[in-house]
Structure formats: structure tokens, C-alpha cells
Amino acid sequence: MSSDDLRSITLTRHTKGTYEAENVRGGRLTFGDGGTSDFTPVELLLTAMAGCSAIDVDYLTSRLAEPTQFDVAAEAEKVRDEHGNHLGEVTITFTVRFPEGEEGETARVRLPDAVAKSRDRLCTVSRTVQLETPVSYVMT
Template sequence: MTQDSPRSVTVERISTGHFVATNARGATITFGTSSGAHGDSAFTPVELLLAAIGGCSAADVDVATSRHAEPATFSVAVTGDKVSDELGNRMTGLRVAFSVTFPDGEGDGADRARTILPRAVRTSHDRLCTVSRTVEIGTPVTVTIEDS
């Protein structure tokens, strides 16, 4: 096992149901608790989870394939079902679907990228993507209240 440096974000409340997450490098993303109610288009925490799963795998696959050829199209659809049952609220049936094409006539590079695409997707899922690996394996989450 390799020990990597800790990762962290800070989440602060902006207003009722609206939050901003800030990473250690100062980048921010706003999100909210509503699902489009009252015209709110902010991502929900569940949508951020789906984006993190898709983004993590997309980055892995992009690194592996784009060194051979620039993709003509590259998108990742991540879906799942939100359920509430005796285990509480959670997501089930998570699916990650890649849609990647490389231009015809680009020579060996595009052919090589097409050839390694399935392996790159599989390797991301089976070993590389920290987000989906953490979800699949399951990691306990400790919640505390800090003294203010």
C-alpha cells in the first residue's frame, strides 16, 4: 500500500440550502440541496458524486487514449437510482457509459487509441479511479462536531 497525501475540501453555507466547497488550491464550486426547485440549477450533492465518478474515470481514460490521438467526441454519462429504504438514502445501480470516438484517417494513432479504449476504461474501473473504487469497496465515514 502506498500512502498518499491527504485531500480535503471545506464546505461553507452561503444561504439556506446553498453551499460552496473550496479545495486546498482555492478553487470553488457551488451546490445546493434542491433538485431544480424554484428555478435553481445548482448541482446537488448526489449530482456532484455522479460527476466525481464520471470525471475520475474520464481523466484516466483521456490520459491513456489522447496520447495517441485527439478524440473527435468524448463524453461520459453517469446514472443511478436514488432510493430510500431500511438502509437509508443511497444510490443504487450506478452506471458509467463512455462515448468516445477518434477521427478516421488519423493513421496509427487513432487506431491505437481505439484499440486501447476498452482496456483503459476497464483499468480505470478496476484499479485507477479513486472515486469509484472508494464507492465500490466502501469506506467508513466518520462524522464529528468540532468545538467552535
């Protein structure tokens, strides 16, 4: 794996239930266990899935016409069963509107294909979940 392909973060505990992640570019994100308004890890996963697809769809459609509305929602039910805690089916909902006119119509026609391309090939985050990628835990 080349260093261009590696994605990584580091995580630091601030207090019980409050953590900060930092990426290699110096960006920081505080999150927690749900005891504050900070995002929880599950909410961050949903955000990552919706955000990844939003970027794909935005790049594929906004070059045709600037959207007048671009909202994406992600939701899933938390399940506790014989497989442990996990999410059920994740639903990502796009609400995207384009202006009237030829450019807007071209973008509207492209929208379903852009969403499908993101779902089926482009979005690294949701593709990783869909492909059931192995996760290793290591202690040092």
C-alpha cells in the same frame, strides 16, 4: 498519512440549502439542495465518478490519438429502503470516437482496457465507493 496524500475541502453555508466548497488551491464550487440550477451533492458524486474516470481514460488514450468526441455520462437511481437513502447501481457510459487512420485505430483498441483500468484500479472516486470506505462524522 503524508500531506501529499491528504485530500480535503472546506464547506461554508451561504443560505438555507446553498453552500460553497473550497479546495486547498482556492477553487470554489457552489452547490445546493436542488432548488436552483446548482448541482446537488448526488450530482456532484456522479460528476466526480465520471470525471475521475474520464481523466484516466483521456490520459491513457489521447496520447495515441486526439479524440473527435469524448463524452461521459453517469446515472443512478435514488433508492429509499431499509438501508436509508442511497443510490442503486451507478452506470458510467463512455462515448468516445477517434479519427480514422492508424493512430485512431490504436486508440480505439486501447479504449476498453483504459476504461477497465479506471474502473478496477485507477479512479479514486469510484474505487472508494466500490470498496465501501468507512465515513466518520465528527463534531467540534
